[in-house]
Amino acid sequence: MQELLKNWLADLNGKNQNTYKFALQLAILEFSRDQHITYTKIAHFFAHKYWDNVVAYNLRETTNIDQAPYFHTAIYHVAKSHKLEGLYFHQAKRKLPHLTELILKQLPNGYNRALQNPISRLQSNSTSVKTGSGSSTGEGWLFHWDSSKELITFNAHFKNLIQENSVLLKKLTVFHWALFIERYNQLPSVTSKLIDKNESRTIKKKIRDLVIEHAQGQCFYCEEFTEVFDIDHFIPFAFIFDHPLWNLVYSCQECNRGKEGKFEKLPRRHFLNKLLLNNRELVNNSALAKEYFQKNNILNEHIQKTYQNCINAGFKTWEPKRVKK
Numbered sequence: 001m002q003e004l005l006k007n008w009l010a011d012l013n014g015k016n017q018n019t020y021k022f023a024l025q026l027a028i029l030e031f032s033r034d035q036h037i038t039y040t041k042i043a044h045f046f047a048h049k050y051w052d053n054v055v056a057y058n059l060r061e062t063t064n065i066d067q068a069p070y071f072h073t074a075i076y077h078v079a080k081s082h083k084l085e086g087l088y089f090h091q092a093k094r095k096l097p098h099l100t101e102l103i104l105k106q107l108p109n110g111y112n113r114a115l116q117n118p119i120s121r122l123q124s125n126s127t128s129v130k131t132g133s134g135s136s137t138g139e140g141w142l143f144h145w146d147s148s149k150e151l152i153t154f155n156a157h158f159k160n161l162i163q164e165n166s167v168l169l170k171k172l173t174v175f176h177w178a179l180f181i182e183r184y185n186q187l188p189s190v191t192s193k194l195i196d197k198n199e200s201r202t203i204k205k206k207i208r209d210l211v212i213e214h215a216q217g218q219c220f221y222c223e224e225f226t227e228v229f230d231i232d233h234f235i236p237f238a239f240i241f242d243h244p245l246w247n248l249v250y251s252c253q254e255c256n257r258g259k260e261g262k263f264e265k266l267p268r269r270h271f272l273n274k275l276l277l278n279n280r281e282l283v284n285n286s287a288l289a290k291e292y293f294q295k296n297n298i299l300n301e302h303i304q305k306t307y308q309n310c311i312n313a314g315f316k317t318w319e320p321k322r323v324k325k
C-alpha cells in the first residue's frame, strides 16, 4: 500500500503541460477490474471526460495558451460544427449518437498517437523499473504498454491494491487535477466538476415554489405565459454548481431547452439587469425571499461579478429567438 501511494503521488506530482496524465489515471481506476485495457476504451473515456470539461464547463487545461491539447481541439471542433455548444456529454450524445467516434476521428493522428504520450510518461516519475518515456512500448511499476497492440497490461499485484484503494486514489487524483485547473481558470467548484456529477440537480421545494409564485406563469426570457415550464439557472448550473434563489427564473421549455434554447449558455447582458430587478421585486413581495436574501447576504455586486466571471470563463451568450412584443 505504501509503495502504491508513493508511486501514485510521484506520478501526480510530475511536470504537466496539460491534464492528460490525470485523465489517464482516472481511466485506470475506472477499468482496474480488467487485466488489460485497450487504447480504444481509454480514448472513449477521454472523449467523454473532456467533453464536459471543454464544452459544458469551459475549463482551460493547458499551460500553453496557443495550443489546446488534441482532445480539446477535436471536441471544440465537433461541438461547433454540430451546434452542440453548452451541452453536457449525455445531452449531446442524445442529439448525435456517434459523438465519441466523431471526436476520435478529429484527432490529427488518431487516438493511438494522442494517447502514446500520456501512457508512456505516466510512470516515469516513480522510482521504479524500466520505462520508455515517449516510446511505443515500455514497462513501469503499474503496467506495461504496447502501442502496436493498443493495449495496457496491469501488474497483477498493483492491480489488486488499486481496486482496494480506488476511492482514495480517485480523490487524490481529482484534487491534483483541480489544483492544475485552478491556476488557469476563475471558476467556482472546480473539484465538484471533476468528480462524478452525482450530486443532485434538484432544487428545494420551498425555493422552487417561491420562483413559481413570483412568475405568475410568465417566462422570464420571452415573456410568454405558459403552464409548462422549467426552473432555469440564469447563470448556468455548469458554472456555479449550486441553486441559489437569486439565480433561478421561471422559463418556458422553448427558451430553456427548445431548438434554439439556452441550455448551459449565459443570457445576454440586458437580461442581467432584468434579473436584478426581478430579484428586487421578489424580495419586496415575499417575506421568505427577503429573509433568504438577508441571511445569505446577497448583493447585486456579487451577482454582477459572478456574471462577469462566467463570461471570462468563456461561456457562450444566448438570447431567445422570439420575444413577446
Ligand SMILES: [Zn+2]
Residues within 6 Å of the ligand: 219, 220, 221, 222, 223, 224, 251, 252, 253, 254, 255, 256, 320
Ligand atoms: Zn420563453
